[in-house]
Amino acid sequence: LAKTTQPISMDSYEGQEVxxxxxxxxxxxxxxxxxxxQFPSQGPRFIIQGYKTKVTNEVASLFIPADRxxxxxxxxxxxxxxxxxxxxxxxxxxxxxTYKYIFGTxxxxxxxx
Amino acid sequence: xxxxTQTPSHQVTQMGQEVILRCVPISNHLYFYWYRQIxxxxxxxxxxxxxxxxxxxSEIFDDQFSVERPDGSNFTLKIRSTKxxxxxxxxxxxxxxxxxxxxxxxxGTRLLVL
Numbered sequence: 001l002a003k004t005t006q007p008i009s010m011d012s013y014e015g016q017e018v019x020x021x022x023x024x025x026x027x028x029x030x031x032x033x034x035x036x037x038q039f040p041s042q043g044p045r046f047i048i049q050g051y052k053t054k055v056t057n058e059v060a061s062l063f064i065p066a067d068r069x070x071x072x073x074x075x076x077x078x079x080x081x082x083x084x085x086x087x088x089x090x091x092x093x094x095x096x097x098t099y100k101y102i103f104g105t106x107x108x109x110x111x112x113x
Numbered sequence: 114x115x116x117x118t119q120t121p122s123h124q125v126t127q128m129g130q131e132v133i134l135r136c137v138p139i140s141n142h143l144y145f146y147w148y149r150q151i152x153x154x155x156x157x158x159x160x161x162x163x164x165x166x167x168x169x170x171s172e173i174f175d176d177q178f179s180v181e182r183p184d185g186s187n188f189t190l191k192i193r194s195t196k197x198x199x200x201x202x203x204x205x206x207x208x209x210x211x212x213x214x215x216x217x218x219x220x221g222t223r224l225l226v227l
Contacts, residue, residue, distance in 0.1 A: 034215065034216075036218075038156075041202075041221070041223075042220060042221070043117075043204045043206070043218030043219050043220055043221050044156060044204070044218045045218070046215055046216070046217065049212070049215055087155065087156065089216075100158045100161075100169050100170070100171050101146075101158045101161075102158065103148075103155050103156040103157070103158070104155070105155055106155050
């Protein structure tokens with residue numbers, strides 16, 4: 001069964017780049033890695049998705065090494081409004097063939113002025 | 114921009130009662146999901162649904178849970194006999210056919226079992 005691990009929390013200052021890493025040791029072969037942002041009392045919101053190497057969109061970059069056992073979300077020049085919990089999401093096909101989605105443990109990012 | 118909607122936003126129920134949580138997925142999405150999040154914990158997968166049947170479910174999704182798409186727009190989660198530990202935020206999500214993990218989440222229903 002896949003296990004996803006993230007740092008519990010991180011602090012950063014406005015304008016800095018923030019990198020959050022997720023370890024996922026048994027991700028399903030064909031599955032993408034997705035990152036979500038969650039504000040209090042709201043549903044997770046899609047940030048970025050990738051399969052390998054590097055993906056960039058207007059809000060973030062995602063770095064995935066060749067073994068795909070981890071991924072790093074990079075947020076350039078964070079602002080106070082980026083204060084949230086960030087989750088990675090991976091697919092997992094267990095030994096019984098059951099397939100489900102596994103959210104990471106979540107990283108609480110606090111951006112300071 | 115289309116959104117997933119959920120009703121009610123909050124529900125309080127007595128232990129042992131049945132509850133039905135409702136979701137309206139984005140209209141052209143064909144894959145639907147339920148997740149739960151116990152206060153202070155991470156989001157946990159419950160079940161996925163496609164073509165009018167369950168495609169995957171987690172060990173949390175036991176016999177007290179069921180899902181249904183009763184018409185062309187709604188997607189429901191029923192908890193037959195609620196327990197105290199069912200108190201959580203329940204999120205519905207849907208996704209388009211072309212993307213495996215780009216799920217769009219609703220705002221959630223906060224369920225409190227007394």
